[in-house]
Amino acid sequence: xxxxxxxxxxxxxxxxxxxxxxxxxxxxxxxxxxxxxxxxxxxxxxxxxxxxxxxxxxxxxxxxxxxxxxxxxxxxxxxxxxxxxxxxxxxxxxxxxxxxxxxxxxxxxxxxxxxxxxxxxxxxxxxxxxxxxxxxxxxxxxxxxxxxxxxxxxxxxxxxxxxxxxxxxxxxxxxxxxxxxxxxxxxxxxxxxxxxxxxxxxxxxxxxxxxxxxxxxxxxxxxxxxxxxxxxxxxxxxxxxxxxxxxxxxxxxxxxxxxxxxxxxxxxxxxxxxxxxxx
Amino acid sequence: xxxxxxxxxxxxxxxxxxxxxxxxxxxxxxxxxxxxxxxxxxxxxxxxxxxxxxxxxxxxxxxxxxxxxxxxxxxxxxxxxxxxxxxxxxxxxxxxxxxxxxxxxxxxxxxxxxxxxxxxxxxxxxxxxxxxxxxxxxxxxxxxxxxxxxxxxxxxxxxxxxxxxxxxxxxxxxxxxxxxxxxxxxxxxxxxxxxxxxxxxxxxxxxxxxxxxxxxxxxxxxxxxxxxxxxxxxxxxxxxxxxxxxxxxxxxxxxxxxxxxxxxxxxxxxxxxxxxxxxxxxxxxxxxxxxxxxxxxxxxxxxxxxxxxxxxxxxxxxxxxxxxxxxxxxxxxxxxxxxxxxxxxxxxxxxxxxxxxxxxxxxxxxxxxxxxxxxxxxxxxxxxxxxxxxxxxxxxxxxxxxxxxxxxxxxxxxxxxxxxxxxxxxxxxxxxxxxxxxxxxxxxxxxxxxxxxxxxxxxxxxxxxxxxxxxxxxxx
Numbered sequence: 134x135x136x137x138x139x140x141x142x143x144x145x146x147x148x149x150x151x152x153x154x155x156x157x158x159x160x161x162x163x164x165x166x167x168x169x170x171x172x173x174x175x176x177x178x179x180x181x182x183x184x185x186x187x188x189x190x191x192x193x194x195x196x197x198x199x200x201x202x203x204x205x206x207x208x209x210x211x212x213x214x215x216x217x218x219x220x221x222x223x224x225x226x227x228x229x230x231x232x233x234x235x236x237x238x239x240x241x242x243x244x245x246x247x248x249x250x251x252x253x254x255x256x257x258x259x260x261x262x263x264x265x266x267x268x269x270x271x272x273x274x275x276x277x278x279x280x281x282x283x284x285x286x287x288x289x290x291x292x293x294x295x296x297x298x299x300x301x302x303x304x305x306x307x308x309x310x311x312x313x314x315x316x317x318x319x320x321x322x323x324x325x326x327x328x329x330x331x332x333x334x335x336x337x338x339x340x341x342x343x344x345x346x347x348x349x350x351x352x353x354x355x356x357x358x359x360x361x362x363x364x365x366x367x368x369x370x371x372x373x374x375x376x377x378x379x380x381x382x383x384x385x386x387x388x389x390x391x392x393x394x395x396x397x398x399x400x401x402x403x404x405x406x407x408x409x410x411x412x
Numbered sequence: 413x414x415x416x417x418x419x420x421x422x423x424x425x426x427x428x429x430x431x432x433x434x435x436x437x438x439x440x441x442x443x444x445x446x447x448x449x450x451x452x453x454x455x456x457x458x459x460x461x462x463x464x465x466x467x468x469x470x471x472x473x474x475x476x477x478x479x480x481x482x483x484x485x486x487x488x489x490x491x492x493x494x495x496x497x498x499x500x501x502x503x504x505x506x507x508x509x510x511x512x513x514x515x516x517x518x519x520x521x522x523x524x525x526x527x528x529x530x531x532x533x534x535x536x537x538x539x540x541x542x543x544x545x546x547x548x549x550x551x552x553x554x555x556x557x558x559x560x561x562x563x564x565x566x567x568x569x570x571x572x573x574x575x576x577x578x579x580x581x582x583x584x585x586x587x588x589x590x591x592x593x594x595x596x597x598x599x600x601x602x603x604x605x606x607x608x609x610x611x612x613x614x615x616x617x618x619x620x621x622x623x624x625x626x627x628x629x630x631x632x633x634x635x636x637x638x639x640x641x642x643x644x645x646x647x648x649x650x651x652x653x654x655x656x657x658x659x660x661x662x663x664x665x666x667x668x669x670x671x672x673x674x675x676x677x678x679x680x681x682x683x684x685x686x687x688x689x690x691x692x693x694x695x696x697x698x699x700x701x702x703x704x705x706x707x708x709x710x711x712x713x714x715x716x717x718x719x720x721x722x723x724x725x726x727x728x729x730x731x732x733x734x735x736x737x738x739x740x741x742x743x744x745x746x747x748x749x750x751x752x753x754x755x756x757x758x759x760x761x762x763x764x765x766x767x768x769x770x771x772x773x774x775x776x777x778x779x780x781x782x783x784x785x786x787x788x789x790x791x792x793x794x795x796x797x798x799x800x801x802x803x804x805x806x807x808x809x810x811x812x813x814x815x816x817x818x819x820x821x822x823x824x825x826x827x828x829x830x831x832x833x834x835x836x837x838x839x840x841x842x843x844x845x846x847x848x849x850x851x852x853x854x855x856x857x858x859x860x861x862x863x864x865x866x867x868x869x870x871x872x873x874x875x876x877x878x879x880x881x882x883x884x885x886x887x888x
Contacts, residue, residue, distance in 0.1 A: 299497070299499065301495050301496075301497055301499040302499050302501060302502075304466055304486070304493075304495070304499070305493070305495060305499040305500075305501070306501075306512070307466075307485070307486045307487045308464060308466075308486055308487070308491075308492055308493045308561075309487075309492065309512050309513035309516065309560070309561075309564065310487050310488075310513050310516045310517060310564070311487055311512070311513075311516055312487055315487075315516055319501065319504075319512065320501065320503075323503040323504075324502070324503055
């Protein structure tokens with residue numbers, strides 16, 4: 134195959150990437166640095182500067198990162214053992230339980246969140262069980278909403294990478310005198326790390342940017358997601374989109390990108406580092 | 413008993429309906445190189461895994477230095493394994509792999525360092541500490557796997573087809589190295605392989621297994637020169653296996669004439685299997701031969717030619733000779749008395765459940781037997797017993813029975829799996845659901861054909877499974 138035909142064959146892919154990835158990303162940038170007024174289009178870096186210097190915005194960003202971090206940790210604490218227990222089940226039971234795990238995912242995200250909300254609002258069962266203490270409107274409510282919605286996205290990649298661990302490696306560890314703890318620490322945890330990394334990515338990023346969950350569970354706080362939504366929707370002026378929305382999105386995107394790069398770097402280090410096991 | 417490091421007593425193990433180990437008893441002596449040899453599915457790996465503790469026997473006992481370890485989990489056994497796929501931890505470097513077991517034992521860091529270094533020297537891979545397993549070749553990985561096991565100074569090293577993934581040249585080198593390593597360290601090696609040459613090269617003792625039953629235990633020369641049955645003869649090296657009749661001591665009839673032989677102690681006119689190794693047949697002129705035949709093919713095998721010679725009765729002889737005889741030429745063949753190995757025909761050994769009323773459940777059907785042919789008057793209901801049936805006692809029904817066979821008819825349906833001419837009659841194996849039966853017959857059948865077998869009730873012998881304790885006492 135010549136180089137030319139190779140490129141020709143890949144054209145559909147390039148078109149797809151261009152239309153659905155490059156163009157939308159550029160549009161965010163365009164909204165961030167151009168002002169669309171009736172009297173014409175104007176280029177300005179003012180909005181970008183505003184966004185990174187405005188204390189409210191920075192506060193919203195930190196709040197969002199904080200929620201996302203806590204939620205990810207909670208997901209990990211719950212999800213890692215869950216994934217491990219799943220792999221220990223028999224084959225038929227395993228597919229049944231993993232289907233149960235996926236079942237809520239077939240329901241719309243917002244409906245799911247409303248369902249959760251109905252448990253913790255004024256009339257909710259949970260509220261009644263806790264003697265009238267209402268979770269709705271607290272930080273905990275946001276964490277609960279995030280964990281509930283994103284837990285399966287963390288469990289599944291970990292579960293998949295755990296399933297791929299060669300049974301004979303576990304046996305090798307046992308053969309060398311390793312009890313259940315040694316096997317878990319020496320084999321299961323290090324070899325399921327790739328799944329952990331992609332699981333964390335799948336949870337952390339949407340948690341930072343979600344606006345539905347904070348809006349429904351605790352509308353008293355401003356998260357970065359809510360801010361962007363506000364700028365593009367209700368806050369948008371009659372003249373068009375608020376350019377600060379574009380600027381916020383752009384900055385957030387870069388931040389998330391940096392976070393993920395750092396995280397992937399840690400993962401790579403883990404793989405290359407000498408220390409896989411310390412007993 | 414004191415020199416035994418491992419004693420296995422009456423081990424059985426099944427996966428679902430398949431019984432992979434049937435009533436196996438075996439001891440392993442200290443410091444020996446013992447090989448479990450057999451085709452895939454013969455139960456050799458399962459036996460190894462029962463010693464390492466990764467499989468629990470359904471019944472039977474495992475003793476280690478005279479101590480019952482049947483229920484001891486693998487990590488508490490003083491046994492280490494070299495796995496077939498090496499199974500090095502990919503997330504650790506070589507040093508950490510080898511140190512894994514030592515760190516668990518909480519040895520001081522300095523000592524661990526010393527031991528790992530010594531282990532690497534032993535397998536001639538010094539300086540590999542910082543490397544990752546996947547940067548090593550297959551042969552190197554295998555050596556690390558051996559180092560990782562040996563560094564723990566196990567009393568027994570179990571090796572599960574460790575050379576299977578290596579190329580021929582490397583395999584040969586590793587065979588020599590492994591044998592040297594065993595001598596040097598004095599550790600008892602239990603080695604599993606399906607490669608007969610490997611077993612003959614390295615072992616002090618070879619245990620030949622087939623279908624979950626030990627066929628023969630012996631030193632390599634014994635296994636090769638005096639196979640106890642046709643299976644062993646066929647599995648170890650090339651052989652011509654014929655049906656024969658023992659006329660009297662030192663005289664046997666096969667291939668249409670009588671031969672002097674070196675064996676005695678058989679019943680008069682007892683049916684036997686006769687083994688003649690291809691290299692033991694001397695090619696002479698047709699006039700001087702004990703048997704004559706026509707060469708149909710000749711292949712150069714490096715040191716010798718392998719010729720197929722068809723005798724007038726239709727048997728295809730395999731003959732090795734350093735001189736070639738062209739296909740189409742008639743030759744004579746001479747076999748010396750000492751080169752004729754006479755073997756008893758092996759019983760079909762089945763697992764049965766005594767049902768009372770002289771009936772026994774052998775899996776696919778319940779069959780009737782005669783109590784006078786068994787070693788006990790009464791069996792407990794559902795008691796597990798061994799059922800013995802000689803291949804020549806089983807008849808093939810010429811036509812399908814008019815009604816479906818029922819319990820007590822002693823008729824069983826099965827599919828012909830293998831078919832072999834033995835100079836006089838045919839040896840076939842018939843698969844009857846989970847059972848596999850060896851049958852000797854004069855009828856010609858085809859592979860894949862469905863046939864009905866009749867097992868005469870007087871040919872079925874039942875034996876109690878001996879109690880573990882009994883055998884133990886005998887051992888003392």
